[in-house]
Amino acid sequence: MTFHGVLLGLRVIVFDPKEARELYRLGFYGKPLGIPKPRDAEFNAPLELGLVEAVYLAEKGLLSVVDENGANITPDELAARARELIPRFDLIYKVYKELRDRGYIARSGLKYGADFAVYEKGPGIDHAPYLIHVIEAGEEIDPLEIVRAGRLSHSVRKAFILAITGPGDAPTRYLMFKWSKP
Amino acid sequence: MTFHGVLLGLRVIVFDPKEARELYRLGFYGKPLGIPKPRDAEFNAPLELGLVEAVYLAEKGLLSVVDENGANITPDELAARARELIPRFDLIYKVYKELRDRGYIARSGLKYGADFAVYEKGPGIDHAPYLIHVIEAGEEIDPLEIVRAGRLSHSVRKAFILAITGPGDAPTRYLMFKWSKP
Amino acid sequence: MTLEILLVDHKTLELQILRGADEALKQLPYTSIEKLHPLEALYLLYTGTAVLVDSVGRQYSFEDLIKAYSRINPYAWVEFEVYLDLRKRGRLPVPGPRPHSLLLRRRKREPRYTHYILVLEENRPVKLATLYSFVEEAAKNSWEPLLAIVDRYGDITYYTALVFRPGLTRLSREGDSEP
């Protein structure tokens, strides 16, 4: 089935509560309006999608998006919009897509200071998410990046993952770090 | 009096333990080798200065610096070295200098994920430092910067300070934020 | 439904209470009864306490109104999110003196405002001059300035702001570290 969203500013809103519930149930996409921590998919509210998720669902053909005036927005147009507004959108999207395609539940890690929070089963099911920090790597990385990611992840888990990636087809490599005392 | 330091890589080391103790006592400058949290200035170890502190002390005429071979390094040469190695050195130094000149104890906030930890009396005397995040401001700021600084400061205090500054003589403006629930 | 709102102008979104002023007073401060703000109408529509019609009797849903409001205000959705969040916390916000701002009272019948809220959105840069003048305007009126920052997934974080002057502003002596 196709879900229907409206692009309002930096967000895509699925207004129909039935569609909202189904889309959330499908893979913990989005956030129901006014419910910071949904217990389950039994809410009765519109669903708010970030642009990263919205582009992913649109490209999969699961989401059709219109603007405030009802005019259709193609997945490419949506991605162009996201690229304009979100710093490092292409890198973040690339990692998001790979993780979702592999079956992980990838959600915003923003409230933890990370790019993503990744679950194997889902929020409320897994004990705590793994935090992913997307890093653009040339040939080199400043160890400061590792320290900073560690500090941001500290309150959630001892372990965090750096997704080190580059533009285009450059493969993404993942390094997991765990704070340790020898 | 003048203290004597040796530039080794990214650090300036004051080897003489007596000088080390005096310099630490002078305003909680540096960190004694092998002592992560000094209780007082009664340690018997060399003192390690970061380049920001070292440039400040050198420009004040309090610190004379030589390289591994004993050749003299001027404050300007030291600053040039720091500028090469430390991202945003000029902005960070500008804020550090202003805070120190005003009588605050400004130390590294790196372990908290901030640029500085600022004390009125000193570490171990004040209950907890205020964390300062230096932000380069054009005309605008992404609110994301505030959220990120807040997340990094969260574990220390509810309040943190953004030092918003620009190159040259642009005045630095400080905004203090405190996490709140209305 | 006892509460009926009239959409006077499709462009400016001028709104009036057509029927049920008594009911409206249970929901809103008396100052809002004469001229309803789009955020207030959105809230009444969202909670199902009112219906919205135009002069020819056509009915408009919450979705219709938020789309229309988005056309004239790029912050429409996030402002509503903050308004809704404050209502859920039992507060009664009213639209403030500057764009994307709200004012709060301690209690419904109290004339004085206590908090001045500026809605900000991640990835929408804000002018520093705006931040400063907001904090200063709040100080002048003895309101506590609050930034409501909505991140790109709809989570809201509130921060009290104040201008810090090195050497002049005293840092608080007591610790206020998190529990």
Added chain:
Amino acid sequence: MTLEILLVDHKTLELQILRGADEALKQLPYTSIEKLHPLEALYLLYTGTAVLVDSVGRQYSFEDLIKAYSRINPYAWVEFEVYLDLRKRGRLPVPGPRPHSLLLRRRKREPRYTHYILVLEENRPVKLATLYSFVEEAAKNSWEPLLAIVDRYGDITYYTALVFRPGLTRLSREGDSEP
């Protein structure tokens, strides 16, 4: 002082134990007795357990040796910091197979190594290829790879590293959040 070290070569910092091999064995693993690494000599000088002289009898201090070591190794100071920190924690590191690396045993007399440590310094970028090959080399030898990251004020943080392969690496089921 019973322990005397000879500086064989000023340039390469080749070092030998001149006197007090028995004393040295209390301080160092037996593998280090024949050929002393600059870090080990620095530690013995720093703790005041040894003196360092050259072939004409000139004496060298801790400061002299760390300056000399800095000339041939830009990581000299931070490597010593990590070495010292590990010794303070009761561990006995030995120089590892690659530059800026150390190996750890569980106990002094145990032949097997358990940890492989790479010293990194903030603001000194490291090649990604270096990080990967380090983690892989550790895996091949069944050593736990540890990064020792020294920040620009001398604080050290240790991280265990592993390559994560989406879809293949299992995320641990139990929570390991901080207390």
